[in-house]
Ligand SMILES: Nc1ncnc2c1ncn2[C@@H]1O[C@H](COP(=O)(O)OP(=O)(O)OP(=O)(O)O)[C@@H](O)[C@H]1O
């Protein structure tokens with residue numbers, strides 16, 4: 147089919163809607179700052195090999211040096227360049243949060259939509275599972291599970307976090323599915339013979355784009371903070387270079403006590419900024435789609 | 445009476461909705477022992493106030509809801525309580541529904557072309573997307589949207605209410621159905637457009653011998669559209685007859701009130717609520733609380749059906765007592 151095909155696949159439809167939303171997201175100041183920050187981090191992660199002054203693992207520099215022109219953020223107690231570590235650390239931190247966000251979103255969407263659409267016993271089972279996971283103290287659970295798995299990889303950690311954080315998304319998506327299901331266009335699709343799968347993913351899901359996106363970014367935010375906390379506690383892979391592991395080694399070397407701010411402050415700031423980027427995008431989407439929050443004005 | 449086999453027949457169909465609010469379940473009978481039949485090429489109007497159960501009746505015929513009790517007979521076959529598989533697909537192809545609100549009946553994320561091509565592809569009316577595209581253009585032309593090629597690429601929000609309703613009609617025609625439920629298809633449209641849509645539906649009925657359930661709360665619209673009219677009150681059919689006969693001598697007190705409202709041009713008719721509630725209907729006439737002709741027997745005994753003229757029946761003690 148030619149590009150000017152008058153019919154649209156659902157993906158094209160969703161994309162068109164995304165583009166329309168997009169033209170409204172950009173004027174939104176919060177979302178704009180959030181997207182800008184996120185892009186900056188992505189750029190940093192991609193260009194790490196080019197920007198980074200030294201190898202992040204090289205240990206031959208003077209030990210525990212303060213900032214100097216040669217080492218803008220000083221060196222660690224084992225003689226590594228902290229700035230290089232910070233730049234290289236962007237990659238895993240970004241990776242793990244986006245992976246967690248994606249896994250959580252997929253699970254939340256699948257469970258939320260199925261529960262809302264199928265109702266009856268399937269809904270009740272799914273919602274029971276949701277409620278159980280919802281009341282579990284998730285951060286404790288994450289800590290417990292990851293301490294059983296020695297040196298858990300980032301992907302494992304992503305799965306553990308996703309396991310405990312999908313219910314929030316699943317609940318709102320279920321509620322929205324119930325709402326959309328009563329709309330005539332869903333009834334019309336059913337009446338024209340669409341099956342459950344098509345109704346769920348081609349009729350209902352594209353209408354929840356903003357909800358799903360907001361859920362995704364919220365989980366990313368949660369993941370950034372959680373993963374950093376885990377690594378700070380020495381769980382997960384602390385020998386890989388990441389913001390959390392920099393914090394772990396800084397703490398291990400009493401950086402706070404000796405006042406080596408150049409060691410513990412930058413990674414903390416990076417975690418905060420990436421978290422802020424996700425939070426701002428999330429707020430932005432909320433404001434654009436929730437009329438009650440939308441500000442008056444051009 | 446017409447001797448051809450009915451397309452669809454509802455036999456003693458009741459529908460109960462269970463509303464669960466904070467633990468306590470409240471039952472609503474949206475339909476009570478409804479009997480109804482539609483033959484090929486016949487338009488049956490279902491008239492009644494808001495909440496009388498018209499849409500529920502339409503949804504049951506369209507296969508979107510299942511009866512709580514009673515049976516649905518489709519072209520001679522009694523349907524199982526839940527259709528599935530090939531039988532369901534076959535039913536979906538042969539029975540279609542047009543909705544009231546043209547603004548919510550099209551999915552905002554899909555093009556007009558998508559809406560029309562899906563039923564064609566689902567039911568393999570068109571073998572390929574190219575054929576479906578061709579057929580979709582034909583459907584748009586059939587409902588008077590021209591040039592059709594321009595509409596295929598449009599999104600629903602780019603069309604007016606009247607144009608959307610035409611798309612809604614084009615979509616149901618895609619599978620070449622035998623039976624159509626039209627649930628107040630004109631009530632959300634400008635008055636100037638209503639006649640166009642009604643004529644379009646009648647035209648399709650003539651060309652395709654469609655059977656149609658035309659739901660409305662407007663008696664004059666029912667008269668224009670229908671061969672037969674059924675009046676519904678609180679989930680029950682209270683009077684039915686050939687359009688001309690019924691409207692020239694409305695017999696049930698409720699129908700008479702509807703007629704008076706019409707001649708006095710009271711437009712807010714649909715705003716009078718007629719709540720259906722838990723209290724069982726077996727306790728006398730459902731209209732008793734509002735009826736100007738209420739008698740003692742009305743609150744104690746369920747009225748019987750009485751034939752007042754050829755093809756004109758009424759469910760009221762006024763007639764069964766005197767005969
Ligand atoms: N899904 C549902 N759940 C619970 N109650 C329902 C449901 N659908 C309809 N009802 C109730 O059933 C009764 C009949 O509703 P229905 O929509 O069939 O009426 P209607 O005659 O089409 O009214 P209107 O003219 O307003 O469209 C109403 O009291 C309504 O509240």
Ligand code: SF4
Nearest residue numbers: 729732735742760761
């Ligand atoms: S049965 Fe009695 S209450 Fe009911 S409509 Fe007839 S006269 Fe009125």
Ligand SMILES: [Mg+2]
Nearest residue numbers: 498499500627
């Ligand atoms: Mg209705």
